[in-house]
Amino acid sequence: MGFTQPDFPPVDPDTFLDRPFLDRLRVLGAHWAEYGFGTPKMVHMIYLMKVAILYVVAGLCIATFTSGYNVLDVGAWWDQLIVYQKIVLWTVLIETLGLGGSWGPLAGHFKPMTGGFLFWLRPQTIRLPPWPGKVPFTRGDERTVVDVAIYAVILINLVVALVFPGISSASLDALVADNHGLVNPAVLYPLIALFVVIGLRDKVIFIAARSEQYLPAIVFFAALPYLDMILALKLLIVTVWVGAGISKLGHHFSMVIPPMISNTPWLPSKAIKRAHYRDFPHDMRPSRLAGGIGHVLGTIVEVVTPLVLLFSTNKWLTLAAVVLMVCFHLFIFSTFPLAVPLEWNILFAYAAIFLFWGHPAWDGYALTDTTMPWVLVAVAAALCFFPVLGNLRPDLVSFLPSMRQYAGNWASATWAFAPGAEEKLDQYVVRSSKNTRTQLLASYPPEVADVVMHQMMAWRSMHSQGRALYSLMLRHLGSDIDTYTLREAEFSCNSLVAFNFGDGHLHDEKMIAALQRRCDFAPGEFTVAWIESQPIHRGTQRYKVIDAALGVIETGTYRVADAVAEQPWLPNGPIDMQVDWTLDVDARRALTDPDIVAEPKMRSGSPAGPAPDVPAGQVQQ
Structure with missing residues (x-):
């Protein structure tokens, strides 16, 4: 693979479409197994520069300087909640702009590389309300000036939350003597309301902002005192990890591993890539190696390690678990998975350090230290609701609120x-x-x-x-x-x-x-x-x-x-x-044909009617 030239499949483009469709899949599947997408390494460098400069450097500068810290004095700010809050808000802004996940060539955006705000600030583009027949004022599929205005206000609200200095917090002062306060809840309340409104008007923006994970965090920022906020944030990230791990149980996840490894830019060995298939190129089902990597380094790590982090009071066991989860996310980052959720992986790697090493259970941040036990129980139940419902009734819940990221089990x-x-x-x-x-x-x-x-x-x-x-x-x-x-x-x-x-x-x-x-x-x-x-x-x-x-x-x-x-x-x-x-x-x-009068009927001879679970009138469009 060259820096500027792709690894093109071994086919003649002029005659490629003359082949039978399934033969095209066979040839390109074998090529994918050895080269992945064949993307020039220049493209991966663009992604790395975006993450390094736009997300990490710019994000840390904003989060620290607006909170009264020097970005170069890492020891002073790495475990400060206001910095963590602003890094989360910065991530939400990046995702809401369309500059995070699903950006660039690896997500099908070639020219331009950005979707996001270029669409959502433009009237007459498509919007997709989740329940247009049930929620008032959400019918239609065309973005209006009102939708554009709501989206623009969300962006402004996020910027305001980022640049405003922290305010003092009695609950924080009681536990941390020398601090720079917390993000003002007054700027978070309208943000929460706006995300709910835009989510009812257009589920695309709501999901693009990764609201299933970041909106609960913003609610915790706005509503909970310091200690319980930390504990709720721990429950949130553990729910994401464990939910994702449980969803990998089954047939699908083993099939995710081989094409993901094949697409890893830093792995030049064809032998290693081929080893993830049973008998390349004749049997392209996942090998035992792929299944082992998936369910040992994936499923088990993602279920067991977060539970260790949540309940461990042993310093060295906790440190080992933190290191493991950081490596877990950095490995996913390094494979450049399609949809490229690179910023998400960086944030979760930092969150593992901040929440479980910066606020360890043995230092007064165990679940049993909560000042609001019933609230914490309610938080845990609420966090589990959509993952449980989504795994039982996937037709009702997107795979993201179901916490099935990377599981291979997608609509x-x-x-x-x-x-x-x-x-x-x-x-x-x-x-x-x-x-x-x-x-x-x-x-x-x-x-x-x-x-x-x-x-x-x-x-x-x-x-x-x-x-x-x-x-x-x-x-x-x-x-x-x-x-x-x-x-x-x-x-x-x-x-x-x-x-x-x-x-x-x-x-x-x-x-x-x-x-x-x-x-x-x-x-x-x-x-x-x-x-x-x-x-x-x-x-x-x-x-x-x-x-x-x-x-x-x-x-x-x-x-x-x-x-x-x-x-x-x-x-x-x-x-x-x-x-x-x-x-x-x-x-x-x-x-x-308007000239034909016929009653729709089912081949089985049952009475006519629309397909099960299809909204009335859908078939008649």
């Missing part, structure tokens, strides 16, 4: 466009960037851009969802799959709403309906295979097939074990699907 989708249909997105959707392929055309010939777009789908094929998504496409497109334009939905969604962090809930049938209202696709022009995350207590995943013009046209389930057992390029054909409901041919004709 996902693949988009398929009839020839030329994808161009409608560039023509009719108001946004601050074009389709991902269009962005690539600024630097590469069309044939090369097509190969790069397929690399993203090859990456998806190496995860369990990819086998299911491409099986659904084979079932519904048949031999046309070789002529349709298939796209990885996560990257396409990024180009349309500025952000995606692997969350299929941001491009479900509501998002497709928003695109349909703008682009008016004909039946068959835009087909979506969409799957929900696996509930923790079931061995199946639910799927939907969506036609942009018709709505949901099929629902069903498949066995996760079947997807895991198959190869990325489906040499044995599509995996088995258990169809629950499908819109039959006559019903589809009735929905598209």
Whole structure:
């Protein structure tokens, strides 16, 4: 891999699209196993400079100087709560601007590299309210001047909270004699309210700000006295860690490890990368090595070590656990995972040091030292609510509030466009960037851009969802799959709403309906295979097939074990699907031809009606 040149797959771009679709996946999957995305190292340097200069240096200077500390006097400020508060607020500002996770080429943002504020300060872009039919004043999918104003005020509020000096706190003074106060709660109350309002208006911004983790922290900053604030912050980070660790139990996480290791820029050894697959390139399922790394260095570390940190009163055991969690996050950082949550990993590494070494249990910061036991119990219960609900009912909760980051168990989708249909997105959707392929055309010939777009789908094929998504496409497109334009939905969604962090809930049938209202696709022009995350207590995943013009046209389930057992390029054909409901041919004709009068009915002979769990009227769009 060169500094400025990518490691391009061993294919002829001029004839690449002449190959069968599954053969394209096979070739690019093998290339990914050895080179990952093949990204030039210059791109990784851009990310490192962004984190080092914009996030770390600028963030520390702001957090310390505005709090009355010298940034160079690390010993004076590293364990001071006001500095930690401002580093958290700085992280929230970076994420809310779109300069943190899901930024740059590794997230599908090529030109421009930033989504975020370029979209969210622009009226008429797409917004996605979570409950438009239930929460008043949230209907519609177009960003208004009011939405832009709310977002702008959030940014201003964050800046104000960062630059204002601390105010004295009696609870802090009682425990820390020499301190510089805390962030004024008066500037945090409106920020909390504004995030709730923007979250009800547009779930994209709410999730992009990583509100599931940072908003509770801001609430603790505003509402709790010093000691209990520290204890609540400990519970928060332990909930994130343990929740993520528990979510890795199952088939999915082992499949995350090989493509992640393959994409690690500092690891040049092809032998090590190949060792994470059972028999490269013939059997591309994860090897025992990959499973061991995933569940020993991942699952066990992420569950056991945080509990040690929370309850240990032994100085050296705590120090070892802190070091382990710092190394854990620095390792994830070093792999440059797609969606690139680099700032998040740096913050959590620092949080491990600040919370558990700077405020250890043996020094008066154990859970039993709380002055508000019932409040702390309520905090623990509240923090566990969404992870528990999200793992039992993933259809109700995004995988991020469910604390399933990196677990490999995500709602996902693949988009398929009839020839030329994808161009409608560039023509009719108001946004601050074009389709991902269009962005690539600024630097590469069309044939090369097509190969790069397929690399993203090859990456998806190496995860369990990819086998299911491409099986659904084979079932519904048949031999046309070789002529349709298939796209990885996560990257396409990024180009349309500025952000995606692997969350299929941001491009479900509501998002497709928003695109349909703008682009008016004909039946068959835009087909979506969409799957929900696996509930923790079931061995199946639910799927939907969506036609942009018709709505949901099929629902069903498949066995996760079947997807895991198959190869990325489906040499044995599509995996088995258990169809629950499908819109039959006559019903589809009735929905598209005004001269035909026909009652939609189910192939099983059951009474007509919309698909289960589909909002009334969705199928009739």
